[in-house]
Amino acid sequence: MTMDALVPLIEVRNLTKHFETGHGRVEVLSGIDLVIRHRERIAVMGASGAGKTTFMNILGGLDHPSGGSVLIEGRDISRFGGGELDRFRNSTIGFVFQFHQLLPEFSALENVMMPALIAGDPYRKAREKALYLLERVGLSHRLVHKPGELSGGEQQRVAVARALAMKPRILLADEPTGNLDSRTSEEILELLNSLHAGGDFTMLIVTHDESLARRQDRLIVMKDGRVER
Numbered sequence: 716m717t718m719d720a721l722v723p724l725i726e727v728r729n730l731t732k733h734f735e736t737g738h739g740r741v742e743v744l745s746g747i748d749l750v751i752r753h754r755e756r757i758a759v760m761g762a763s764g765a766g767k768t769t770f771m772n773i774l775g776g777l778d779h780p781s782g783g784s785v786l787i788e789g790r791d792i793s794r795f796g797g798g799e800l801d802r803f804r805n806s807t808i809g810f811v812f813q814f815h816q817l818l819p820e821f822s823a824l825e826n827v828m829m830p831a832l833i834a835g836d837p838y839r840k841a842r843e844k845a846l847y848l849l850e851r852v853g854l855s856h857r858l859v860h861k862p863g864e865l866s867g868g869e870q871q872r873v874a875v876a877r878a879l880a881m882k883p884r885i886l887l888a889d890e891p892t893g894n895l896d897s898r899t900s901e902e903i904l905e906l907l908n909s910l911h912a913g914g915d916f917t918m919l920i921v922t923h924d925e926s927l928a929r930r931q932d933r934l935i936v937m938k939d940g941r942v943e944r
């Protein structure tokens with residue numbers, strides 16, 4: 716039996732999050748319990764303001780919970796210190812955002828090379844990886860283009876390639892198609908699903924599109940800071 720069968724990939728226990736603001740405390744997550752298995756493909760839905768982005772940011776170590784715990788392969792990331800959290804994020808998590816967040820002054824190739832260069836990979840190795848990933852997302856003909864010279868769908872393909880550059884265990888996509896027309900959205904979802912089928916990672920996709928959501932393995936609906944079903 717492998718570790719995969721013994722320890723769930725992600726285990727969220729009584730997770731809470733509030734923000735202190737000038738107008739008092741905002742309760743955002745009020746006790747989330749959730750187990751996510753290795754290689755699961757999950758869609759996350761819920762009204763605007765339900766806490767989806769907050770939840771994803773905590774899962775990915777971009778934000779800290781107020782209470783409860785997030786175990787990734789049995790390790791509680793809410794206890795990680797700064798350096799440890801950065802290393803965890805870079806090696807384990809890939810993010811795709813609604814607004815791609817590519818570096819505008821760098822080419823598609825350089826954007827996808829960036830995570831590996833930051834992690835200390837030699838230039839040639841980072842370049843080889845990036846070339847491979849850009850081929851996988853169908854952008855071999857746009858290597859030297861900068862984000863501003865790419866279409867919205869192409870920018871998001873670059874962002875997907877960048878997210879997979881470090882072979883993450885978990886891909887977190889927060890409304891990756893929120894800014895795209897329906898045909899391009901469809902293409903990006905198909906791309907994510909085909910990369911997932913040929914890879915070894917778990918994928919959570921936040922979307923407001925029910926037809927996209929229904930094609931994942933599991934649908935999680937957030938409401939009032941909780942997981943509804």
Ligand SMILES: Nc1ncnc2c1ncn2[C@@H]1O[C@H](COP(=O)(O)OP(=O)(O)OP(=O)(O)O)[C@@H](O)[C@H]1O
Nearest residue numbers: 734736741743761762763764765766767768769770
């Ligand atoms: N830094 C912050 N300080 C105060 N309140 C915040 C902060 N970040 C988020 N919130 C509040 O938390 C709630 C949830 O926000 P979040 O961005 O997680 O929602 P969401 O489900 O992703 O919504 P959307 O579908 O619009 O992206 C909102 O009411 C928001 O105003």
Ligand SMILES: [Mg+2]
Nearest residue numbers: 767768769889
């Ligand atoms: Mg959001």
